[in-house]
Amino acid sequence: MGPSTRGGPMSLTTTRIPGFRGRLIAANDDDYDRARAVWNGSVDRRPGLIGRCSDTNDVATAVRFARAHELEIAVRGGGHNVSGTAMCDDGIVIDLAPMRDVWVDPAKRIAYVQGGALWCDVDQATQTYGLATTGGIVSHTGVGGLSLGGGIGWLMRKHGLTVDNLVAAEVVTAGGEIIRASATDHPDLFWALRGGGGNFGIVTSFRFALHPVGPTVLAGPVFWAAEDTTDVLRFYRDFLTDVPDELGNIVRLGTIPPLPAISPELHFRTAIAVASCYAGPVRYGERLVRALREFGTPLVDLVAPTSYVDHQASIDDTVPHGWHYYWKATDLTALSDEVIGIVAEHAYRATSPRSYVAMFHLGGAVGRAPSDATAYNGRDVDHNIVIDAAWLPEQDETVAATETAWAREFLDALQGHRAGVYVNFLDSDDNASRVHDAYGDNTYDRLADIKATYDPENVFHHNKNIQPVHARPAPGLEPLRP
Known part of the structure; x- marks a missing residue:
């Protein structure tokens, strides 16, 4: 059926x-x-x-x-x-929204997380014990979607992606069966869940490995004027050459958000920001990011010791529920001078002050994991970029058309420098070929085979869909009988 x-x-x-x-x-x-x-x-x-x-x-x-x-x-x-x-x-x-409970075993450093939980639920529960796992950079993001797509966040260079910290999952299959997936139980499904999205079943609970983090970290953004973008990105590229895994960085290009800690006269001014989070002793982090903070003439410097929980929620208000969003994204082959020039040329062409571009620094533990360890396929990528068009719901279709065109044109300009793409960054008009790009031939074929085992009739297709290649029941499972 x-x-x-x-x-x-x-x-x-x-x-x-x-x-x-x-x-x-x-x-x-x-x-x-x-x-x-x-x-x-x-x-x-x-x-x-x-x-x-x-x-x-x-x-x-x-x-x-x-x-x-x-x-x-x-x-x-x-x-x-x-x-x-x-x-x-x-x-x-x-x-699954009512299913938000989180239980922490501090001795085993394990979190048990229900499938409807948000990352704020996880962070608050785990930080009670000075522990954390890699989660999203917006705390009202759902655990399920982020985890199943891969899970990039501040801690990934030190502790790996979210999927690298997934120990086990409880899954409801397309036949309505309840099974466990882990390294020893349905290991093929466990591999596919770690990057293959919601194609293979409904994960109703996750078990994550935890690591000592915080509760105080050195974190925050430094902003420079938009006209300094090329110089800042070239410095940033050099700055990253020998940074330790404890340092996570995200570049943001757009306007300065109207955050309470920022002077009102700077609100919505075009600017580039480099935001950092050091997952280690604050005193070491302060020495490490000093060169970044002292480069050029920053407009504002918000780097400071802060609680990890607060840092995780620090940009929540800049991407609230209900705004209209449209994304385009790609992995980058390199942060070359040409790529820097394209980014500097296109980033500030958006007309909505709420649109922005984010560029994530990967590497570290992400890149050291074997390429076939999980279904996430971007292990050899140092940076990916997401072009986020955003506007208010009361604005007319002209604004929507202008912002979406900006995002598409920006992505097109990067054509010669694109590698794969992070599946969680794909929007509704990204076609099947872009889903394929998120995995590459070998990983996609393996996922399609596992899809055929656990969901041969493609019941779960409201996702970044992977088509089953043929039908056979999973070991120990009977196909659904009408």
């Missing part, structure tokens, strides 16, 4: 799912519009039913119900993916 093309919301003859203990929300409920809203306000989809799950059994029950009624299935964790795959038209949304 493949994706159904029949019916719509009215094809659901009931709003009751036998055995489902969570809350079901239909189009006539007062909070339906709130329940179908996701982070990207430009996404406007109308599911027939939203099932807010209370536990893993609810997830499995909802999957079996959807299969029996030939309903489209979308899966919502944090709802933060820019392409809005957490929602579908018609069908059912299996919503």
